[in-house]
Amino acid sequence: MRPPRPLVPRLLIALATVLTLLFVVAPLAFIFARALADGWQVYAANILDPLTLHAMWLTSVVALIAVPVNILFGLAAAWAVAKHRFPGRGLLVTLIEIPFSISPIIAGICYLLLYGRQGLLGPFLREHDIQIMFALPGIVLVTLFVTAPFVAREVLPLMQGQGTEQEEAAVTLGASGWQVFSRVTLPNIRWALLYGAVLCTARAVGEFGGVSVVSGNIRGQTNTLPLHVELLFNDLNTTGAFAAASTLTLIALVALAVKTLLETQRGTDHSATRKGESNVPAHQ
Amino acid sequence: MTVAAPIRAKRVLPGFTLSLGTTLLYLTLIILIPVIALVLKGAEIGPDNFMRIVTSPRALAAFRVTLTAAAIATAINAVYGLLMAWVLVRYDFPGKRLLDALMDIPFALPTAVAGISLTALFSSSGWFGPLLDALGLQVVYTLAGIAIAMAFTSIPFVVRTVQPVLEDLDPALEQAAETLGARPWTIFVRVVFPAILPAWLAGCTTAFARSLGEFGAVVFIAGNLPMKTEIASLLAYIRLEEYDYNGAAVIALALLGFALVLLLASNLLQFWAARYREAM
Numbered sequence: 001m002r003p004p005r006p007l008v009p010r011l012l013i014a015l016a017t018v019l020t021l022l023f024v025v026a027p028l029a030f031i032f033a034r035a036l037a038d039g040w041q042v043y044a045a046n047i048l049d050p051l052t053l054h055a056m057w058l059t060s061v062v063a064l065i066a067v068p069v070n071i072l073f074g075l076a077a078a079w080a081v082a083k084h085r086f087p088g089r090g091l092l093v094t095l096i097e098i099p100f101s102i103s104p105i106i107a108g109i110c111y112l113l114l115y116g117r118q119g120l121l122g123p124f125l126r127e128h129d130i131q132i133m134f135a136l137p138g139i140v141l142v143t144l145f146v147t148a149p150f151v152a153r154e155v156l157p158l159m160q161g162q163g164t165e166q167e168e169a170a171v172t173l174g175a176s177g178w179q180v181f182s183r184v185t186l187p188n189i190r191w192a193l194l195y196g197a198v199l200c201t202a203r204a205v206g207e208f209g210g211v212s213v214v215s216g217n218i219r220g221q222t223n224t225l226p227l228h229v230e231l232l233f234n235d236l237n238t239t240g241a242f243a244a245a246s247t248l249t250l251i252a253l254v255a256l257a258v259k260t261l262l263e264t265q266r267g268t269d270h271s272a273t274r275k276g277e278s279n280v281p282a283h284q
Numbered sequence: 285m286t287v288a289a290p291i292r293a294k295r296v297l298p299g300f301t302l303s304l305g306t307t308l309l310y311l312t313l314i315i316l317i318p319v320i321a322l323v324l325k326g327a328e329i330g331p332d333n334f335m336r337i338v339t340s341p342r343a344l345a346a347f348r349v350t351l352t353a354a355a356i357a358t359a360i361n362a363v364y365g366l367l368m369a370w371v372l373v374r375y376d377f378p379g380k381r382l383l384d385a386l387m388d389i390p391f392a393l394p395t396a397v398a399g400i401s402l403t404a405l406f407s408s409s410g411w412f413g414p415l416l417d418a419l420g421l422q423v424v425y426t427l428a429g430i431a432i433a434m435a436f437t438s439i440p441f442v443v444r445t446v447q448p449v450l451e452d453l454d455p456a457l458e459q460a461a462e463t464l465g466a467r468p469w470t471i472f473v474r475v476v477f478p479a480i481l482p483a484w485l486a487g488c489t490t491a492f493a494r495s496l497g498e499f500g501a502v503v504f505i506a507g508n509l510p511m512k513t514e515i516a517s518l519l520a521y522i523r524l525e526e527y528d529y530n531g532a533a534v535i536a537l538a539l540l541g542f543a544l545v546l547l548l549a550s551n552l553l554q555f556w557a558a559r560y561r562e563a564m
Contacts, residue, residue, distance in 0.1 A: 023436065084304070097547075102543050106539055112532075
C-alpha cells in the first residue's frame with residue numbers, strides 16, 4: 001500500500017457523504033416527512049382513499065402483465081443472442097436497448113400516432129370498436145416498451161460469459177431443448193434474472209411520462225399511481241400526494257434492498273464465469 | 285426435433301428459430317412499428333412544415349432550455365459522479381456500502397415522486413427553500429430547478445460507468461509513477477484520469493441523453509412558463525393535448541434525433557473505453 005495521506009481521503013469522503021446527504025437522502029427523507037406531517041391517521045386516510053386504492057390496483061395490474069412478458073422476452077432474446085452466432089447480432093442488441101435512450105414521452109407519442117384516433121391504425125380500430133389508447137391496453141403497451149430491455153440487459157452478458165459448453169454437453173447427453181434450458185441455463189442465471197425482474201418491476205410501477213401521454217388521465221379509471229400523485233399534487237393536496245408517493249418510495253426502497261441482496265448472490269454467478277464484466281447501468 | 289437434435293447440436297443449440305423469432309416479433313410490435321409510426325408522421329408533415337415547426341420561437345426556446353439545463357446537470361454529475369466513483373472505489377470507511385447503495389436511488393425512485401419531492405424541498409415551505417430565499421436564490425420555477433431535477437435523475441450514470449473501470453485499473457502504473465517521484469495530484473491527472481476518460485465521457489453522454497428526455501422529475505419544478513422554463517418534452521405533450529399531432533410529432537422526432545446521435549456517441553465511447561482497457 002501507498003504511504004498514508006490521511007487528510008485528502010478524509011476530506012473527499014466527507015465531501016461525498018455531505019453531497020449525497022443533501023442531494024439524494026434529503027429528497028427521499030422529505031417524502032416521508034411530508035406524508036406523515038399531519039400524523040398517522042391522516043396518512044392512513046390518504047392511503048385508503050378510494051381513488052388512491054384504485055390507482056394502486058391499476059398500477060399492480062399493469063406491472064403484473066408487463067413484468068412476466070418482459071421476462072419471457074428477455075430470456076428469448078438472451079438465448080438467441082448469447083448462445084447462437086448469426087449476422088446482425090450487434091444490431092439486435094442495439095435495438096433491444098433503444099427504449100433506454102428514447103424518452104418515454106416520445107414512446108407515448110409513437111403509440112398515440114399508431115393507435116390513436118388520428119393514428120395509422122385509428123380508423124381500423126374504430127371500425128372494430130377496439131379501444132387501445134386512453135385505456136388499460138395503451139398503458140400496458142407503453143410500459144412494455146419502457147421496460148423491455150431490463151431483463152435482457154441483466155441476463156445477456158452473463159449468458160454470453162458462461163458460453164455454451166454446458167448446454168452442448170447436455171444436448172450430447174440427449175436432453176431436449178426445454179430440459180437444457182430449465183436444468184442447465186436457468187439455474188446458472190437465476191440471480192441475474194431475478195435482479196432484472198426487480199428492476200423491471202420498479203420501473204413498471206414508477207413509469208410516468210409515457211403513461212401520462214397514453215392514459216388520458218381519467219380520474220379513478222386510467223390513473224396509475226404516479227399519475228395519481230401528480231393529480232393530488234396539482235390539486236394542492238400535498239399531504240395526499242406525498243402519502244401516495246410514499247408507497248411508491250417504499251416499493252423503490254424494497255427493490256433496492258433486494259437488488260443489494262442479489263448483488264452478493266450474483267457474485268457467485270459471476271465467479272463461475274469471467275471476472276471484470278463491465279457493469280454499465282442502462283436502467284433509467 | 286429430438287431426431288434432428290444430435291446432428292444439429294454439433295454447431296447450434298436448439299431453440300434458435302423459436303427464440304430469435306419471438307425476439308424479432310416482440311421488438312417489431314413493441315418498438316419498431318410505433319417508432320416507424322412517428323417517422324411516417326414526420327414524412328407526412330414534409331420537410332418545409334417540419335422546419336417551420338421546429339424553428340418556431342416557442343420550440344427553439346424549449347430546445348434551448350432543455351439543452352442548457354441538461355448541460356448544467358451533466359456538468360454537476362461529471363464532477364459529483366467522478367468524486368463518488370473515486371471515493372467508493374479507492375477508500376474504505378464506515379457506511380461505504382450504504383453510500384454505494386444510495387447511488388441507485390435516482391434509478392429506483394419514480395421520477396414523478398422525485399419531482400414533487402424536489403419541488404417541495406426547494407419551495408419556501410421545504411427544507412432548502414427558506415435558506416436559499418435568505419440568500420436571494422430562487423430554484424423552484426427556474427432553470428436552476430430544472431437542472432437540479434435532471435441532475436438528480438442522472439446521477440447514477442456517471443458513477444456506475446466510471447466505477448468498474450477504476451476498479452480494474454492496474455495499481456502498478458500508479459506505483460511506478462510514485463516511485464518516479466510524482467505527486468498524488470500529478471498521478472491522478474497524468475495516469476488515472478486518462479485511463480478513465482473514455483468511460484467518464486460515456487457516462488456523461490448517457491447522463492446528458494437521459495436529462496434531455498426527462499419529464500416526470502422536471503415538470504413539477506419547472507413552472508412550465510412558455511419561452512422561459514418550458515422543456516421540449518413538455519411542449520410535445522402540450523401539443524398533443526391541443527390535438528396538434530403534427531407539432532407533437534415534429535418535436536418528438538427532433539428529440540429522437542438527439543437521442544440516437546447521443547446513443548451512437550455513447551456506444552463509440554464505450555467501444556473506445558473497452559479497447560483502452562484491453563490495451564492497459
